[in-house]
Amino acid sequence: MDAFTVHTGTAAPLHRSNVDTDQIIPAEYLKRITRHGFEDALFASWRKDPDFVLNRPEYQGVSILVAGPDFGTGSSREHAVWALQDFGFRVVLCSRFADIFRGNSGKGGLLAAVIPQAAIEELWEIVEADPAILITVDLQERKVNAGEFTCNFEVDDYVRWRLLEGLDDIGITLEHSDVISEFEKRRPGFLPSLG
Amino acid sequence: MSRTLAEKVWSDHIIHEGEGLPDLLYIDLHLIHEVTSPQAFDGLRAAGRPLRRPDLTVATEDHNIPTFDVDKPIADPVSRIQVETLRENCKEFGVTLFPLGNVEQGIVHVVGPQMGLTQPGMTIVCGDSHTSTHGAFGALAFGIGTSEVEHVMATQALPLKPFKTMAINVEGALPEGVTAKDIILAVIAQIGTSGGQGYVLEYRGSAIKALSMEGRMTVCNMSIEAGARAGMIAPDSTTFDYIKGKPHAPYGKDWESAVSYWETLNTDPDAQFDREITIDASALRPFVTWGTNPGQGLPLDQVVPDPKAVSDPVERAAIENALAYMDLRPGQPLKEITVDTVFLGSCTNGRIEDLRAAAQVIKNRKVADGVRLLVVPGSTRVRIEAEAEGLDQVFLDAGAEWRGAGCSMCLAMNPDKLSPGERSASTSNRNFEGRQGPGGRTHLVSPEVAAATAVRGTLSAPTDLAEV
Ligand code: SF4
Numbered sequence: 027m028d029a030f031t032v033h034t035g036t037a038a039p040l041h042r043s044n045v046d047t048d049q050i051i052p053a054e055y056l057k058r059i060t061r062h063g064f065e066d067a068l069f070a071s072w073r074k075d076p077d078f079v080l081n082r083p084e085y086q087g088v089s090i091l092v093a094g095p096d097f098g099t100g101s102s103r104e105h106a107v108w109a110l111q112d113f114g115f116r117v118v119l120c121s122r123f124a125d126i127f128r129g130n131s132g133k134g135g136l137l138a139a140v141i142p143q144a145a146i147e148e149l150w151e152i153v154e155a156d157p158a159i160l161i162t163v164d165l166q167e168r169k170v171n172a173g174e175f176t177c178n179f180e181v182d183d184y185v186r187w188r189l190l191e192g193l194d195d196i197g198i199t200l201e202h203s204d205v206i207s208e209f210e211k212r213r214p215g216f217l218p219s220l221g
Numbered sequence: 222m223s224r225t226l227a228e229k230v231w232s233d234h235i236i237h238e239g240e241g242l243p244d245l246l247y248i249d250l251h252l253i254h255e256v257t258s259p260q261a262f263d264g265l266r267a268a269g270r271p272l273r274r275p276d277l278t279v280a281t282e283d284h285n286i287p288t289f290d291v292d293k294p295i296a297d298p299v300s301r302i303q304v305e306t307l308r309e310n311c312k313e314f315g316v317t318l319f320p321l322g323n324v325e326q327g328i329v330h331v332v333g334p335q336m337g338l339t340q341p342g343m344t345i346v347c348g349d350s351h352t353s354t355h356g357a358f359g360a361l362a363f364g365i366g367t368s369e370v371e372h373v374m375a376t377q378a379l380p381l382k383p384f385k386t387m388a389i390n391v392e393g394a395l396p397e398g399v400t401a402k403d404i405i406l407a408v409i410a411q412i413g414t415s416g417g418q419g420y421v422l423e424y425r426g427s428a429i430k431a432l433s434m435e436g437r438m439t440v441c442n443m444s445i446e447a448g449a450r451a452g453m454i455a456p457d458s459t460t461f462d463y464i465k466g467k468p469h470a471p472y473g474k475d476w477e478s479a480v481s482y483w484e485t486l487n488t489d490p491d492a493q494f495d496r497e498i499t500i501d502a503s504a505l506r507p508f509v510t511w512g513t514n515p516g517q518g519l520p521l522d523q524v525v526p527d528p529k530a531v532s533d534p535v536e537r538a539a540i541e542n543a544l545a546y547m548d549l550r551p552g553q554p555l556k557e558i559t560v561d562t563v564f565l566g567s568c569t570n571g572r573i574e575d576l577r578a579a580a581q582v583i584k585n586r587k588v589a590d591g592v593r594l595l596v597v598p599g600s601t602r603v604r605i606e607a608e609a610e611g612l613d614q615v616f617l618d619a620g621a622e623w624r625g626a627g628c629s630m631c632l633a634m635n636p637d638k639l640s641p642g643e644r645s646a647s648t649s650n651r652n653f654e655g656r657q658g659p660g661g662r663t664h665l666v667s668p669e670v671a672a673a674t675a676v677r678g679t680l681s682a683p684t685d686l687a688e689v
Contacts, residue, residue: 046653101350143535184382206376
């Protein structure tokens with residue numbers, strides 16, 4: 027995974043609460059067996075509407091999504107993260123993420139940063155007034171800046187550390203292989219097994 | 222120190238803990254299916270890592286597969302490739318797979334319990350958010366993403382931050398015709414779709430104790446719809462009786478050691494939950510959703526809500542969007558909403574008891590003209606059991622379609638889907654926009670309400686039906 031320190035880009039406002047992963051990527055697209063190539067699937071049914079924010083000319087090339095509360099609810103499909111990344115997003119800002127979505131984001135290098143709903147609404151206004159405004163998201167400092175606007179964001183410490191270092195989660199766990207083996211010796215014999 | 226059920230199971234699985242680090246938790250059972258596993262297997266291959274414990278891993282085919290013509294090759298080539306990829310991966314990595322046509326095949330959350338693989342006190346994960354279902358046995362069970370699927374394949378462990386705990390006390394006796402599904406829909410409507418975020422929910426109280434295992438699974442299944450990753454119910458004699466004699470249940474001396482451990486799995490009397498809510502079961506009525514998230518629900522005898530009555534702008538907009546999508550108007554009685562399709566099935570309500578309850582309602586009655594009723598057993602075993610009891614005939618006589626096992630119309634990734642604008646009453650767990658097919662509209666209901674709705678053609682409870 028590539029390390030994530032600072033990202034600067036333009037943003038799109040998504041004025042919706044409870045954006046579930048069925049909206050982010052409908053099930054039809056989950057039949058693919060690759061980890062990439064989901065850009066066409068992102069918000070597939072909303073994108074049929076020419077007025078949908080990501081279809082508007084002023085929001086082309088955005089890399090930051092400013093979303094309403096409870097983003098990423100529903101299914102555990104990590105395809106939702108891949109679709110956002112394939113489309114070009116590096117950061118999602120939201121006041122409340124669903125747990126599994128937030129966890130999945132951290133694995134794949136998409137930054138799910140939590141800021142208060144009032145700050146989301148301020149950013150919506152800023153971005154709508156000037157869609158070309160550059161927004162900087164600094165993971166080291168945990169800060170979002172857009173012109174005069176500045177705000178701290180929350181992110182899990184462990185996820186932040188892994189993102190900053192670009193570390194592979196599995197590699198970290200494998201360093202504990204010995205203790206895993208010891209734990210296995212202590213497991214009760216009545217537990218089910220398919221062996 | 223006094224501990225909750227969730228804390229007991231958690232601490233019994235800690236492999237390693239470190240200052241400022243998540244706990245490393247051992248995983249007792251890893252369930253996999255065709256949709257969220259291919260990229261994980263690819264990851265293992267790319268890194269040259271083996272799958273650590275094939276004997277603690279089990280796979281089934283459920284999301285993508287058709288529920289008719291199951292003896293023929295899958296018609297959709299993209300689906301076929303995904304299913305074949307699972308078969309090849311399981312072969313390569315030594316994982317037991319229950320493919321289409323096998324008697325153990327079915328929805329992953331129906332298969333685990335029916336084989337006795339789901340037991341109290343275990344940690345169970347699956348690349349599927351409804352893994353919370355298995356918490357009905359007092360297991361700590363939760364859904365994970367594909368990166369975590371790969372993580373568990375490679376290490377049989379997961380780094381996790383402890384969850385907070387919430388007690389959901391459901392006290393009193395459920396009125397006649399009110400079910401486990403109505404309990405959980407009422408819980409979600411009360412705490413909201415994010416109310417459970419960061420928590421393990423423990424369902425407690427006399428109404429929960431009185432539920433069968435099927436009912437408990439229905440409740441725990443939808444914990445994720447309240448934003449919680451897991452729901453749990455302390456195991457008791459109902460749990461033990463259900464497990465006893467199942468293919469993977471312990472037996473002999475092992476059974477005794479298992480039960481004496483399982484009996485310790487309950488929340489200590491003076492343990493503290495981070496949050497606690499209480500629901501009066503005797504005041505519950507059959508529940509139905511009117512909107513596009515599972516928290517947008519009301520008792521069936523109510524009317525569609527009016528967004529103008531809501532002051533919070535975000536919530537008002539959410540209601541307006543939902544009503545526009547659902548094509549409903551404020552004040553419309555829920556019982557006057559007509560449906561085109563009724564779907565009885567899914568990991569929420571596709572178990573034998575659900576089919577029995579619906580059959581009881583529909584027996585000697587007919588599905589309304591112009592309504593299609595799709596009955597889809599949650600697993601092939603459920604199908605066989607239902608057929609042995611003659612339930613298939615009850616449904617067929619009423620004019621329903623009787624199908625093979627799978628996720629079917631719960632999600633639109635196999636041939637069973639709604640067409641744009643079509644409206645359904647569904648016993649599944651998600652009423653999101655397009656969940657059952659692009660443009661489809663979903664009302665979540667219990668099996669009993671589903672059956673009554675099929676007969677009347679409008680959202681209905683069994684008590685609305687004329688005597689036969
Ligand atoms: S039945 Fe529905 S909710 Fe359950 S596993 Fe299948 S798709 Fe998911």
